[in-house]
Amino acid sequence: MSKIKEWSSGLLGIVIVVAILFIIGLVFNGAIWFTATVLPIVQLVSGFLFFVNLLILLPLCFIKKTRAYSGLGMYISSYIFGLELWLRALLFTYILWGGFWVVVGLLFAGVGILPMSLLATAFDGSWAIFFWLCFGMITTYGSRILGQYFVDKSETQ
Numbered sequence: 099m100s101k102i103k104e105w106s107s108g109l110l111g112i113v114i115v116v117a118i119l120f121i122i123g124l125v126f127n128g129a130i131w132f133t134a135t136v137l138p139i140v141q142l143v144s145g146f147l148f149f150v151n152l153l154i155l156l157p158l159c160f161i162k163k164t165r166a167y168s169g170l171g172m173y174i175s176s177y178i179f180g181l182e183l184w185l186r187a188l189l190f191t192y193i194l195w196g197g198f199w200v201v202v203g204l205l206f207a208g209v210g211i212l213p214m215s216l217l218a219t220a221f222d223g224s225w226a227i228f229f230w231l232c233f234g235m236i237t238t239y240g241s242r243i244l245g246q247y248f249v250d251k252s253e254t255q
Contacts, residue, residue, distance in 0.1 A: 130192055137185045144182040147175040151241055159248045169248025176242035183234035187215035190227060194218040 151172050158168035188211050192200050195218045203214035212235065219228040 130189070130197075133185050133188050137182070137189065140178065140182045140185060144178050147178055148237065151175055156244075159244075162252070165248050166252035169245045169252065171245070172241045173245030173249065176238050176245060179234065179238040179241060183231065183238055184211060186234065187212045187231060190224075190231070191215045191218050194222050194224070 155168040155171045155175075158164040159172070188200060188203075191203055191211060191214045195214070199214050199218065200211065203211035206213075212231065216228060216231055219225070219231065
């Protein structure tokens, strides 16, 4: 009787591990599908905000009365730029290197997906994508730093 109990608990453990791995696979594939579905919308909003930042908010930062609001707008839009960059990096890593390296990148608090994508595109020789990711990084952090600078500058005056 104890042998049957040992075998059944061992078999139950294997079934639980397989079920957990199956659920992780479903969630992972769902995340990739969700990313591919949401990215065009985020890309459209990000492109619109890029031109709003460049053509409207940046010139308004040089007017003392509108500096705080335009700096805040630039700062907030940097998060949309960052979201687009992160989603693209996730997809490029998945396409070029597969799911294992996406998981490795996500294990670094989600921030590691961009370095994984940069490595994947560099090793693959996809230099246009590599430089686009670098441009996205500059756009994200540049607008965040510049927006914060203008907000701080408006508070001191």
